[in-house]
Amino acid sequence: MIILFNKPFNVLSQFTDNSSHQSARETLSRYLNIPAVYPAGRLDRDSEGLLVLTDNGRLQAKISNPRNKVEKTYWTQVEGVPNQHDLDPLHMGVMLKDGVCLPAKVRIIDPPQGLWPRIPAIRIRRFVADSWLEIKIIEGRNRQVRRMTAAIGFPTLRLIRAQVGEWYLGGLQSGKYRLIG
Numbered sequence: 001m002i003i004l005f006n007k008p009f010n011v012l013s014q015f016t017d018n019s020s021h022q023s024a025r026e027t028l029s030r031y032l033n034i035p036a037v038y039p040a041g042r043l044d045r046d047s048e049g050l051l052v053l054t055d056n057g058r059l060q061a062k063i064s065n066p067r068n069k070v071e072k073t074y075w076t077q078v079e080g081v082p083n084q085h086d087l088d089p090l091h092m093g094v095m096l097k098d099g100v101c102l103p104a105k106v107r108i109i110d111p112p113q114g115l116w117p118r119i120p121a122i123r124i125r126r127f128v129a130d131s132w133l134e135i136k137i138i139e140g141r142n143r144q145v146r147r148m149t150a151a152i153g154f155p156t157l158r159l160i161r162a163q164v165g166e167w168y169l170g171g172l173q174s175g176k177y178r179l180i181g
Contacts, residue, residue: 002180003037003053006172009118013043013051028053031175040064041072041164044143048118049074049161050169063164069138073163074145075112077122078154081131082108086152090135094151098141101148105136112160116174122157130157 007013011026019025028039028051037053040063054060062068089095090106109132124130133154135145146156162169172178 001034001037001055002059002167003032003034003177004167004169004172004180005032005051005053005177006169006174007043007048007051008174009048009120010045012045013039013041032177041140043161044146044159047159047161048174049159050164050167050172051161052164052167064140066138066140070165071136071138071163072140072161072165073168074135074137075109075160075162076133076135076145076149076156077111077130077158078133078149079125079128079130079157080154081129082133082152082154084108086154087133089152090148094148096141096144096147096151101141101144102137102139104148105134107134108132109134112162114171115160118158134162 011028013028015027015029017025017027032053037055038060040052040054040060043049043051052063063070087106090104093100093103111132135148137144145159149156
């Protein structure tokens with residue numbers, strides 16, 4: 001079984017919160033009551049979008065293991081308006097604190113159609129424009145896309161994973177899921 005879930009902002013990509021935080025953090029269990037499925041990969045708490053869950057351990061390992069180079073597509077709203085020259089380091093592999101990233105496929109896009117509002121809304125600065133990028137990577141380093149955009153001077157305001165391998169969000173709304181097989 002495969003479940004495509006549109007993870008909302010501020011939700012952990014796990015079913016229980018084992019941390020010692022004073023306040024309970026939202027987990028997948030609020031949205032999914034399907035036994036014996038597990039996330040195939042991670043999506044940061046402050047990121048939104050596609051999370052693939054499965055009861056198939058081999059498929060979970062295939063998606064999660066960086067050696068398999070499963071491409072992931074992100075829509076990122078960044079502060080500022082980059083041009084193609086600004087994006088060159090991402091195409092070539094930008095240097096981060098933990099080393100050079102593999103080259104990414106990056107393009108400037110219009111705001112994605114049918115996008116749900118983020119709650120809470122992102123911070124808006126009246127005199128600083130923002131724009132959207134589509135970034136495709138095959139790595140999965142911790143907070144990688146955010147660190148990549150910051151490294152070229154365009155901090156991420158909102159990050160949405162739109163696709164993992166062959167699976168994509170489509171019109172799936174935040175907090176909803178779709179069963180595949």
